[in-house]
Amino acid sequence: MGELIRLEGIVKSFDDTVVLKGIDLSVEENEFVTLLGPSGCGKTTTLRIIGGFVRPDEGRVFFDGKDITDMPANQRPVNTVFQNYALFPHMNVGENIAFSMRVKNKPEAYIKDKIKYALKLVNLDGFESRRIDQLSGGQQQRIAMARAIVNEPRVLLLDEPLGALDLKLRQEMQYELVRLKKELGITFLYITHDQEEALTMSDKVVVMNEGYIQQEGSPEEIYDEPVNAFVADFIGDSNILSGLMVDEKLVRINDIDYPCIDGSEQGFPPRTPVDVVIRPEDIEIKPYGKGLFNGTIISKLFIGVHYEMLVQSEDGEIEWLLQNYDQHDVGEKIGMYVRPENIQIMQKPKSEAESAIELDI
Amino acid sequence: MIAKKRYAAPFIFWIIAGTVIPLISIAYYGFTSRSGGFTLANVAAMFRHDHMQALGLSLLLAFISTLICLIIAFPMAMVLRESKYGKQGFLIFVIILPMWMNFLLRTMAWQVLLERQGVINGLLGLFGLPHQELMNTPGAIILGMVYDFLPFMILPIYNTVSKIDSHLIEASYDLGATKFRTYTKVILPLSVPGIVSGITMVFIPALTTFVISNMLGGGKINLIGNIIEQEFTVNSNWYLGSGLSLVMMVFIILSMLLLRKFDKTGGENLI
Structure with a gap:
């Protein structure tokens, strides 16, 4: 296990608001890392910088030792599961999953197998020809996962993927995500404002607030030994x-x-x-x-x-x-x-x- | 429910007085001969050589100007989508601005620019370049059509593209697509309802116009709109004019049905 992603001194402002005030973060290969913090703490911006949708004002982004700060999103070896899933409404489930493979001109037989494999992995066998608007929120969530993983990224970026689901489904999906992570053997960088979610799933929790990282550590460390009042208050009563x-x-x-x-x-x-x-x-x-x-x-x-x-x-x-x-x-x-x-x-x-x-x- | 239907009464009255009755009378005139008997001759007259020629030219000019409008409007709509909120309002204002002027005046302005002693030829003369015959050409008519109808193409397309979730575009890049592929596979397909709506709003008025061709074609170029107009005004042959109008209506309905095939939303954006 080596270091896969490293952020060095990331600063970012939008208009007059400084959103990130110097973020240093290291993500190990095959880790499940969660960025945890209240809304507006800069966690989504951090993820978008790694995904390539936002360019930092200062600081560098390294992937596997290479500086990818200036690499466009479509060339980065990461894939994102968006908060609102961002499934293409004019394509069916199969076409959505096939998108990244068609971009890479993979043979159709390979694509067909891969769709089957991905759907099986997310427990939605036989959904190839369903329309997106026929799916429930939880199903759309799974399809978004399937679409992201067929690309075989080394890191999956997940932006509050469970935020729109109801409590029971959310808890089910937490187990699903951990299982998927194990089966795929890739790195997950997960964003949430739900401390329970963060503690349940992660190998490492990174607590953020006001554009700063407050504390990094295993869920137990964060819970038992908060470094300051904010972390203590945010992680449980x-x-x-x-x-x-x-x-x-x-x-x-x-x-x-x-x-x-x-x-x-x-x-x-x-x-x-x-x-x-x-x-x-x-x-x-x-x-x-x-x-x-x-x-x-x-x-x-x-x-x-x-x-x-x-x-x-x-x-x-x-x-x-x-x-x-x-x-x-x-x-x-x-x-x-x-x-x-x-x-x-x-x-x-x-x-x-x-x-x-x-x-x- | 029944009580609420009463509120629709003004609209229903309007439709009956303004659409149903005129349509019935056009249909009546269209199928009646000068002597008062039933006839199909007025409708069949569309297949006369000169009428077919005018219709062919109308279709060609309307098609070309619709295409030009589309080529100008789509990138413009995307620019509007990407621009900041305050700037967006200003740009839309600029696009709509010409529509505040009278339609006839706007077209007349092009006469001043294009005529033999007009502004453009004046400028060419300054540089010692030969005079160009700009007026009374099909090109002048297309120019007028594009100028007059462009906002009707931009606005519906802008309306659609502005509603495309930017996460979809990001997702496309995220999955490795190039900018070009993102346009062709994501943005364009999602813009189809607006494009269909824009095409309808430009193609139909361009197909039936007689004002633009009159003012910029100098009466030398006859579009099907001019022929129908002349039957009503110059020749006072309401029967033939109505007959030809009926055929045009069928034509327009057919082209709308054809367009609907491209619009998976079921044509809800069609006029």
């Missing part, structure tokens, strides 16, 4: 609090000291102001007075698997978000405990990149 390191591996939040596992070695020496993330499922409920801190349950919601509760601290300063399988009543006074390893210490935003993001939360 969390309690994000302001704290102060009072000793090695001891952080003070709202006058209560919590043992944690970070200290000088991790770059958080005593008297450093920090941001602290505690996931709602990591807060354990104890009898009143038996935990690290106490509070009163002020609301409770049943959301399927578990209960979600808001707990107000005794001095009224903090509202904790909790998720727990056990039922507790509103008004009940409880004690709470968090294991040291579940307290995630993060740097306070310093650079423009991070502080720009603070405002958004």
Whole structure:
């Protein structure tokens, strides 16, 4: 496995708006990489730069070691699955899939076999002569995939391909995509604003905001060790609090000291102001007075698997978000405990990149 | 439902008074002889040599001017599609601008430009070049037709191409197609409804015009429109004029049906 795509210092503005403010990204061969971020974070522009539809103002794009910044889209060894599928409405399913092969003047027998193979791969056997407007959204999605993969690209760029589908179909298609990726053995660069989708499917997640990359890492790293408040907030519900390191591996939040596992070695020496993330499922409920801190349950919601509760601290300063399988009543006074390893210490935003993001939360 | 149909009453009245009754009277005159009896002679008169010649010339000139309009209009429509929003409005304004002037005036302006002592020959003279006979030629008529009818070709084509999803064009490039192939395999096929509509809006008025051929052909070139007009005005032979008109109508209906074959949308854009 080597590096397949590399972006170096990509800057792009549209009119007066700077959309990408210096993107460096590396994608390994055969990786499933997801660009994740809210709308307007620049993820689609990044993908379009790799696809060849947008030219960066600054920076270079490398593919397999070669600079392809100035290569037109029709010569790039990548294919895109567009958000709205972009299937040609004046052609039937077979003609759509055959398009790229006819461009390359492949023999008709080869094209016919390849269409059959692609349709089988996306579970739409025998759909060759269907009209595009006869297909459902999910079927169009699969055809768009089929059309892109018959070209045998080394990278498939997917621009929120599941965005227009309903929840159940979306979850099914997530499995399909992972299966397809395995069968094809090619690199997927996927774009979404859905954190669950990103965590489910990817080998690597790249969180973007305001034209900057916030964090790159495996889904577990991104979830368990967010580098800043934006990433923590964007990847799932969390309690994000302001704290102060009072000793090695001891952080003070709202006058209560919590043992944690970070200290000088991790770059958080005593008297450093920090941001602290505690996931709602990591807060354990104890009898009143038996935990690290106490509070009163002020609301409770049943959301399927578990209960979600808001707990107000005794001095009224903090509202904790909790998720727990056990039922507790509103008004009940409880004690709470968090294991040291579940307290995630993060740097306070310093650079423009991070502080720009603070405002958004 | 029944109550709502009442709102269509003004339109229905308009259609009956303006289309149905005149059509019936043309049909009546067309199948009636001067003596008042039924006859097919007025209709059959289309096959007279001079009429056939005029019809042939009309078809030829209408075909050529429609083709020229199409060749000018399609790239223009694509330029419009690609231009920025503010510029787009201005360009459309410029295209429609000539239509604000009276049709006769516009055609007359070409007389001034093309005639023997006209602007163009004046300029040629300045450079010591010989005079050209520009007026009263088929070329002058084609020029007039193209000038007068071009907006009717640009607007429907622009209307269609502006609605083509740019992701489709990107998808074509993405799948390896060249610019040329993208035009022929994606943009052009998706523009067919607009092209068909534009052809109809240019070909039919060009086929039946008598004003342009009168003003720029100097009465020397007879198109089928001129012949029908003369039957009504000069010869006061409403019977023959109506008969020939009926044949032309059939002609136009046939050509529209033929065009519809190219338009997979089922001809909803046809007039």
